[in-house]
Amino acid sequence: MSEIFGVPTQALFGQLLIGLINGAFYAVLSLGLAVIFGLLNIINFTHGAQYMMGAFCAYFLLNKLGIGYWWSLLIAPIAVGATGMLIERTMLSRLYKLDHLYGLLLTFGLALVIQGVFRNEFGSSGLPYQIPPELAGGYNLGFMFLPKYRAWVIVASLVVCLATWYVIERTKLGAYLRAATENPTLVQSFGVNVPRMITLTYGFGVGLAALAGVMAAPIYQVNPLMGADLIIVVFAVVVIGGMGSILGSVLTGFMLGVVEGLTKVFYPEASNTVIFVVMVIVLILRPAGLFGRER
Amino acid sequence: MGDINVKAGATATPAAGSALRRPAVGIAVMVALFAIAPLVGFYPVFLMKVLCFALFACAFNLLIGFGGLLSFGHAMFLGTAGYVSAHAAKEWGLPPEGAIVLGTLASALLGIVTGFITIRRQGIYFAMITLAIAQMMFFFYLQANFTHGEDGIQAVPRGRLFGFIDLASPYAMYYTVLAIFLFGFLVIYRAIHSPFGQVLQAIRENEPRAISLGYDADRYKLLAFVLSATLSGLAGATKAIVFQLASLTDVHWTMSGEVVLMVLLGGMGTIFGPVVGALVIIALENYLAPFGQWVTIITGLIFVVCVLAFRRGIVGELAAWLGRRRG
Numbered sequence: 001m002s003e004i005f006g007v008p009t010q011a012l013f014g015q016l017l018i019g020l021i022n023g024a025f026y027a028v029l030s031l032g033l034a035v036i037f038g039l040l041n042i043i044n045f046t047h048g049a050q051y052m053m054g055a056f057c058a059y060f061l062l063n064k065l066g067i068g069y070w071w072s073l074l075i076a077p078i079a080v081g082a083t084g085m086l087i088e089r090t091m092l093s094r095l096y097k098l099d100h101l102y103g104l105l106l107t108f109g110l111a112l113v114i115q116g117v118f119r120n121e122f123g124s125s126g127l128p129y130q131i132p133p134e135l136a137g138g139y140n141l142g143f144m145f146l147p148k149y150r151a152w153v154i155v156a157s158l159v160v161c162l163a164t165w166y167v168i169e170r171t172k173l174g175a176y177l178r179a180a181t182e183n184p185t186l187v188q189s190f191g192v193n194v195p196r197m198i199t200l201t202y203g204f205g206v207g208l209a210a211l212a213g214v215m216a217a218p219i220y221q222v223n224p225l226m227g228a229d230l231i232i233v234v235f236a237v238v239v240i241g242g243m244g245s246i247l248g249s250v251l252t253g254f255m256l257g258v259v260e261g262l263t264k265v266f267y268p269e270a271s272n273t274v275i276f277v278v279m280v281i282v283l284i285l286r287p288a289g290l291f292g293r294e295r
Numbered sequence: 296m297g298d299i300n301v302k303a304g305a306t307a308t309p310a311a312g313s314a315l316r317r318p319a320v321g322i323a324v325m326v327a328l329f330a331i332a333p334l335v336g337f338y339p340v341f342l343m344k345v346l347c348f349a350l351f352a353c354a355f356n357l358l359i360g361f362g363g364l365l366s367f368g369h370a371m372f373l374g375t376a377g378y379v380s381a382h383a384a385k386e387w388g389l390p391p392e393g394a395i396v397l398g399t400l401a402s403a404l405l406g407i408v409t410g411f412i413t414i415r416r417q418g419i420y421f422a423m424i425t426l427a428i429a430q431m432m433f434f435f436y437l438q439a440n441f442t443h444g445e446d447g448i449q450a451v452p453r454g455r456l457f458g459f460i461d462l463a464s465p466y467a468m469y470y471t472v473l474a475i476f477l478f479g480f481l482v483i484y485r486a487i488h489s490p491f492g493q494v495l496q497a498i499r500e501n502e503p504r505a506i507s508l509g510y511d512a513d514r515y516k517l518l519a520f521v522l523s524a525t526l527s528g529l530a531g532a533t534k535a536i537v538f539q540l541a542s543l544t545d546v547h548w549t550m551s552g553e554v555v556l557m558v559l560l561g562g563m564g565t566i567f568g569p570v571v572g573a574l575v576i577i578a579l580e581n582y583l584a585p586f587g588q589w590v591t592i593i594t595g596l597i598f599v600v601c602v603l604a605f606r607r608g609i610v611g612e613l614a615a616w617l618g619r620r621r622g
Contacts, residue, residue, distance in 0.1 A: 043419045091603060100419050101365045102602050105559065108552060109598025116591035229430075232548065236427040239420060269438060276431035280412055283424065287415040 007265050013144040015261040021150055021219065023257020024157035025212050029234045030241065030249045031161055032208035035168070037243050038181045039201045042092060042103030046084075047234070048227025049114040050206045053080045054213025055222045056118065059129055069132035069214075076214045077207035084206030088199050111228075118224035126221025153215050160211065161250040168246060177201065236279045242292015252290060318484070318566055325570065329473055339465040340537075345577045346476040347534040352557040352569030354526035357483050359555075360564030361492060362519040363499030367422045367551050368429025369527055371409070374436065374546030376402040376528030381448040381541035382441055391454045391462055395475075395532040402528020403521060405432075410520040414513050417502075426548060433546045447542030451535060468537060475533050479526045484566060486522060495519055556594060559601045562608025571609050 029047060036044045044050075057076035061067040067075065087110065095102045131149045138147040168174035180187045180194050188194045213227070220226055241252030256275050263274040270277070282290060329346065333339045351373055358364050380398030383389040389397065413424045436442045443449075453462035462468045486492050498505040498512045506512050535541040544550060553576065561572025576594075583590045601608065607615060 037419075043423065091599070094603060098606075101422065102606070104365070104367075104419060104422055105555065106599060106602040108555075109595040109602065112552070112591050112595030112598065114595075116588045116595060120588040120592070232426055232430045235423040236430075239416075239423055239427065272434040272438075273431045276427050276434075279424070279427055280431075283412055283415060 009143055012265055015265045016258060017144070017146065017150060017261075018264070019258040019261020020154050020254065021257070022260060023254035024154050025216060025230070025253075026234055026237045026257055027161055027250045027253025028157050028208055028212040028215075029230070030237045030253050031164060031246065032205040032212075033234065033238055034243050034246060034249045035164070035208070036202055036205035039177065039198055040088075040092065040096070040103070041100050042095075042107065043100070043235075044202075044205065045104055045107035045231065046087070046111045046114065047107075047206075047209050048229075048231030049111040050080055050084060050209040050227070051213040051216070051230065052118065052224060052227040053083070053114065054210025055129070055217040055226060056122075056213075056224075057210065058214040058217045059127055059222045062129065069218075072214050073211065077210040080210035080213075081203040081207035085199050085203040088202040092202065093195070093198075111231075115224055115228060122224055124223065124225055126223040126226075129217040129222050131218040149218060153219070156215065157212070160208070161246075164208070165246045165250070233275055236275050240275075240279050240282045240289055242289020245291045248289075248291025321567060322480075322484070325567065326473075326477060329476075330470075333466065333469050339469040341577070341581060343469055343472045343537045344534075345574050346472050347530050347537065348554075348557065348577055349570040349573040350476045350479045350533070351527050351530035352554055352561065352573045353480055353483050354523045354530065355554045356558045356561075356563060356565075356569040357486065357526070358519055358523040359558060360568075361487055361499065362495050362516055362523075364417075364516065364520065365422045365555070366413075366425040366520075366523075367548070367555065368409075368425035368427075368432075369523075369554050370546050370548065370550035371429040371432040372402040372406060372524040372527035373531035373534070373550060373554075374541070374543075375405050375432065376531035377535035377541040377545050378436060378442055378448065380532035381451040381535040381539075384454060384536060385448060385451045386441075390458065391456050391536050394454075395529070395536060398532030398535065399525055399528040402531065403525040406521040406524025406528075407517075410517045410524070414517050414520060426551065429546070429551055430548060433543070433548070436546050437543060442541070442543075445543065447540055448535075449540055451539040451541065453536055453539060462536070472533055472537060475529065479529050480570075482522075483526065486519075487566070491515070491518070553594070556598055556601075558608075560597060560605075560608055562611035562614075565608065565610040565614065568608050568610035575609070 029051060033044055033047055036042060054076045057079055058069065058072035061072045061075060062069070091106060091110075092103060095106060135149040135152050138145055139151070140146075168177060176187065176192055177197065180192070180197055184194045209227075216226070237253055237256055238249065240256065241249040243249070256278065259278065260271060260274055264271040286292075329342070332342050351369075355366070355369050358366055358369075376398035378398075379401040380394040383397045384391060384394035409425070409428050412428070413421055416424055437444060441448075453468065455461050456467070456471055460467050460471070462471060494505065494510050495515050497508075498510065498515055502512050531545060534545070557572035557576050558569050559572070560575060561570065562568025579593065580590055583593060605612065
């Protein structure tokens, strides 16, 4: 078996792959946060809970209704996104005139409620979710074994991220969205229904979190607390990337996943903290984040 | 930015009721109530928990209520001081006063370091960064040897205060904690009503203007942050000695959320709000403890209700009501 820097290549590529998988989830989740933040100016603390709801939605669809993975990819984001829009209409919309921090506090409280309810119902041990049969097995690349499902997650999240980028940066709808981010009053005076756009944007961001949850269900177990600690890491990712650009947050997500994976190989004790250490270093050198603008 | 509690701050003006109008009277009443409480049947252990968290919440309120900075990682100061003082008392055999001072200093140091990093960003970013750094500290304590991981540092000796007061007696311990709380409370009160506190509030209201008047805003905010961290540390160190335990609970992000809730519920930017908030939340946790996850759910619901309908908190609303009645 060959080695790089005294580490077996098999282990190295294995951790790199895990890093890319985690990075894919960081990317999709921080993308959702960035989209929501762009228009609502709210940091959505419920994001981790909504990611968990996506995974549970897939689990229910499979075990109660017999609906499989592929339909879950569509239904779960819509269902969870709809609950998100309800939250936006009934609660978040009352806070837009206030300091942004109230949005953070409200969504934090909602996250506690949602996670508490799910823990009451399902305890804190994980529920298994099978990999769909089409994606079972894997490819032998010679230097490593690549499970099909993991390859799918990386490709699918890349596609989702790029599609989101395309819609926001290259379409008319995206132009409205960016205009409303800059000056909502002016956009409204052109006859665009900005409040509805805000609701839909929040629903979309939440849907992205739920989509990540469905994709994560077969890899990690379906667990009421699966999003609780993850969201803090994603916050650090967002701080490192800065919220200025969509591609920036996607790139940062994948990059930090890989950094984390490599740390697991070379210095496992620091693998939990490395992203936070990177955050501190970035803050000292570039307070606005790697791709951010001061605002 | 940073106008999160303009309204709360405004209600805390002397326009309110007599206890709130003359803080000295209010403080005297509060001290008298806490001094009598254990004698009329309240459990000293429960009251000591309230006092420790009240001090923690007051220290937090200094930062959010008067500096306009929402830290979501204050548990790291509570927990760090707890670990250091527990370790010092148990492994190094320091007397309680030495252990508490050492723990407090450790949090002050951590406050200086994290303050330098976090003060560069404001608002939401500040909250996210403090949360992330606190999570980093959590993993550090989870893996470090001296904290004993999930077990925590158990059976910390209370020892003898100044060599002759045996803190094993619940009453001796209780009045010591009350004295420590009062010390911290008065330091905060003094800080708020000093020129430093006034400048801090000016920065909260309008930072560019304060800067244009020649105030070094970052330095004032850093000072407030370090002071808040230090007093949070004092609360954590005392808590570790009282409960003879330092554990991961105190550095977890749920603890950071809890102190935000205490201050939000009691009233941000009010003097007595954090004390009331701590009392209510600790009492609630005490009674709901047998119901498991319901504590989390109800905590979350209180958050939601406070933010949507009750942003001034208990003391803030009370002051506003008294102010209206007076016309």
